Amino acid sequence: MTPTVSASGLSLHFGRTRALDDVSLRLSPGVTGLLGPNGAGKTTLLRVLATAVPADRGAFTVLGHDPATSGGRQEVRRRLGYLPQTPGFHPDFSAFEFVDYVAILKELTDRTARHREVRRVLDEVGLGDVRGKRVKKLSGGMRQRVALAAALVGDPEFVVLDEPTVGLDPEQRMRFRELIARAGEGRTVLLSTHQTEDVAMLCHRVVVLADGAVRFDGTPAELTARAAGRVWSSAERDAGAKAGWRTGTGSFRNVGDPPAGADLLEPTLEDGYLLTLDGAGAEVTA
Numbered sequence: 001m002t003p004t005v006s007a008s009g010l011s012l013h014f015g016r017t018r019a020l021d022d023v024s025l026r027l028s029p030g031v032t033g034l035l036g037p038n039g040a041g042k043t044t045l046l047r048v049l050a051t052a053v054p055a056d057r058g059a060f061t062v063l064g065h066d067p068a069t070s071g072g073r074q075e076v077r078r079r080l081g082y083l084p085q086t087p088g089f090h091p092d093f094s095a096f097e098f099v100d101y102v103a104i105l106k107e108l109t110d111r112t113a114r115h116r117e118v119r120r121v122l123d124e125v126g127l128g129d130v131r132g133k134r135v136k137k138l139s140g141g142m143r144q145r146v147a148l149a150a151a152l153v154g155d156p157e158f159v160v161l162d163e164p165t166v167g168l169d170p171e172q173r174m175r176f177r178e179l180i181a182r183a184g185e186g187r188t189v190l191l192s193t194h195q196t197e198d199v200a201m202l203c204h205r206v207v208v209l210a211d212g213a214v215r216f217d218g219t220p221a222e223l224t225a226r227a228a229g230r231v232w233s234s235a236e237r238d239a240g241a242k243a244g245w246r247t248g249t250g251s252f253r254n255v256g257d258p259p260a261g262a263d264l265l266e267p268t269l270e271d272g273y274l275l276t277l278d279g280a281g282a283e284v285t286a
Contacts, residue, residue, distance in 0.1 A: 003028050004158050004188035007060035010048060012212075019044040020055065021212040027158075031184035033199035033220075034192040035273055036209035042192045043085060043162055045209065049190065050082040050160050062158055078106065081156035085163045085192075087147040091136035095127055095146045098135055102150040121149040125179055141172035148179060159189045165198060177202055196270040206269075208276050216276050220269050227267035227275050232258040242278050 005027040012020040019041050036042045047053045049060065051067045059068065063079055066072040089098060099118045108114040122131045125145040135143060144164060151159055161180065165173045173195075181202055183189055193199065199206050199220060206223055208216035216223055234252050237244050242256035255271050256278075258264065 002064075005049060005060060005062050005190075007049070007058065009058035010045070010055045010060060011057040012044060012048065012053070012055045018212050020048070023058070023209075023212070023214055025207060025214060025217060027188050027190060029184075029186060029188050030204045031180060031189045031191055031202050033203035033206040034190060034209060035194075035196065035199060035206060037277060040209045041212040042209055044212075046082075046160050046162050046190065046192055050080060051076055052082075076158075078154075079157045081151035081153070081159040083147050083151040083159075083161045083164055085166070087143070087150070089135045089143065089146070092134060094132050094134055095122060095138065095142075095149075096131040098146055099150045099153055103153045106154045108154060117153060117155075118149075121152045122146075124152065124182075125149045126175070141168050141176075144168065144172075144176065145179070148176075148183075152183060157187050159183055159187060161189065161191045163192060163194070165193065165195060173198070196268075196273055200269045208273060210277055215279070223272040223276065224267050224269045225272065227255065227271035229264060230258065230275060231255050231265045231267045231271050232262035233265055234263070243274050 003026040008024045010020050010023040023045060034042050034045070048055050049062070051073050059066070062076040065075040067076050093101065096118060099122060100114065103114050103118055108117060119128065119131070122128050125148050127142065127145055127149065130138065130142065135146060138146065148164065151161070164180065165176050168176060177198060180189065180191060184202070191198070191203065203220060206216070206218065206220050207214060208223070232254050234254055237252050238254045238259070240256060240259070241254035244252050244254040247253050253265065255274055
């Protein structure tokens, strides 16, 4: 299958800070999760792929178009949906007006057809009954859904989502997962998140970024398998563990190199992620 996105050797520096370090990846239809600690370069990578900033070195194509050229960049933007970490809402716009404004920027010029498309995406994210309500009057979860509707307007083939579930309560996150799963049916979605459970539940593939470089690229099951035989339970915190915390049962869950005879536990994707960060020299916290 021809990949939706093919990137090779992407590097980017901000002064002396290395934001991306020789990043190469290929993205195909479905939901790919992008994990990494703060400062790993996740948002920078998303901004490069969304053509918001150019890389210093390297190249990539989206749906066969080269964003390094003016014409290619225009074609990519026409077929791209982008939800940034902090959407730039105009608070006095209604939900409909905001999504309609984004649709105009995407060159949906026929007013009747454009308004029909705006109503469609607002209905898709469950906001059809509040489309006339001002953004500043909406809850945080509803605002995130407005931003997702704007990303989906025009039926883009490549959707980039930067921390879309941050700040949402458990019920809102569950409903947002449903929306993201539907968005990944038949199109390519790149989801940047700190929530390993979102990746475990939604993604067919996961990429781990640390210090601007790709440290893992594979399936969630393969990332989980990295922690096989390296998670154990103990009555006290194990000083030799890479990470350890008291569970609801009162025992400690430890991740790292277990002592002989340790009571091994089934690993999770989070365990594999923590060990991958430790192998990359990144900070590991739990």
